[in-house]
Amino acid sequence: MASLYTHQSSNIRKTWFLMTVFFLVVIVVGWAASYYFGNAFILYIAVAFALIMNITAYWQSDKIAIASTGAKEADAREFLELHRIVENLAITAGLPKPRVYIIQDSAPNAFATGRDPEHSAVAVTTGLLQILERSELEGVIAHELAHIGNRDILIMTVAVVLVGIISVLADFFLRMSIWGGGGSRDRGGSPLMLIGAVVAIIVAPLAAKLMQLAISRRREFLADASGALLTRYPEGLARALEKISGYKPAMKRANHATAHLFISNPFGGEEKGRFLVKMFATHPPVPERLSALRGMRV
Numbered sequence: 001m002a003s004l005y006t007h008q009s010s011n012i013r014k015t016w017f018l019m020t021v022f023f024l025v026v027i028v029v030g031w032a033a034s035y036y037f038g039n040a041f042i043l044y045i046a047v048a049f050a051l052i053m054n055i056t057a058y059w060q061s062d063k064i065a066i067a068s069t070g071a072k073e074a075d076a077r078e079f080l081e082l083h084r085i086v087e088n089l090a091i092t093a094g095l096p097k098p099r100v101y102i103i104q105d106s107a108p109n110a111f112a113t114g115r116d117p118e119h120s121a122v123a124v125t126t127g128l129l130q131i132l133e134r135s136e137l138e139g140v141i142a143h144e145l146a147h148i149g150n151r152d153i154l155i156m157t158v159a160v161v162l163v164g165i166i167s168v169l170a171d172f173f174l175r176m177s178i179w180g181g182g183g184s185r186d187r188g189g190s191p192l193m194l195i196g197a198v199v200a201i202i203v204a205p206l207a208a209k210l211m212q213l214a215i216s217r218r219r220e221f222l223a224d225a226s227g228a229l230l231t232r233y234p235e236g237l238a239r240a241l242e243k244i245s246g247y248k249p250a251m252k253r254a255n256h257a258t259a260h261l262f263i264s265n266p267f268g269g270e271e272k273g274r275f276l277v278k279m280f281a282t283h284p285p286v287p288e289r290l291s292a293l294r295g296m297r298v
Contacts, residue, residue: 021211029166029204061153062121065113065258071101071123082129085141086122093145093230098122107251108244111261112144113153120148131243139227139237143263146226152219156260159212166208216260217284224289234293245286
């Protein structure tokens, strides 16, 4: 039977495999744009723009996420138990205690943000505090601390940068095609190569987005395993996920920009049995997460 350690190692390997494929997609897109236009200058502009925009977003990621959800800093006296759980688990994980926030929302959910452990924050909804027992809340907080310890914000920011590069390149390509660009075409390039370049540019943004979502789902599995390793009690997180997923209404301020940060889909209950829904989901299906957690050996 697989242990918590083997699940953790497997998820890390799969994440970096996806990131490697992601980089290869960027290289293919760069080649296609350069070949079609016969000029690499536009590629440099697109890459620089995407990098500047996304790196800026990375440095401000915690402020953006907290502001978009309406989270407020949790009073240390009113939410004493929550602060104690966060502090104790942070010490166990060897992390500095993150800032603690509360979201006034009856939908049970939580998220972590911050570019590194020294600039991190954990936010939970009032609904989460109302329905979870202590061991279940510890499982959720451990999951969020795992995101911080695993540098998931960095990984996801790199993914966003790559999606941005590909999307900007594709946009430039389509606009230039409409305006009559195409240096390689004008010089009589190979028709098959030109067709391949066009197809690569058009399909790449969709492939990149799917890759980003796959990485996001893989990070959730990794955080589940790492969180269970931290508490040594996978059943606590499993029961918490059952309760969270059982709540159907969406969060009041749910939005697609921050959906991947939450421990569970902030738009409400999952739709089952639909391939496209699963493909474009930011989170793995809860039954798969429960099966992985309950199949682990502590």
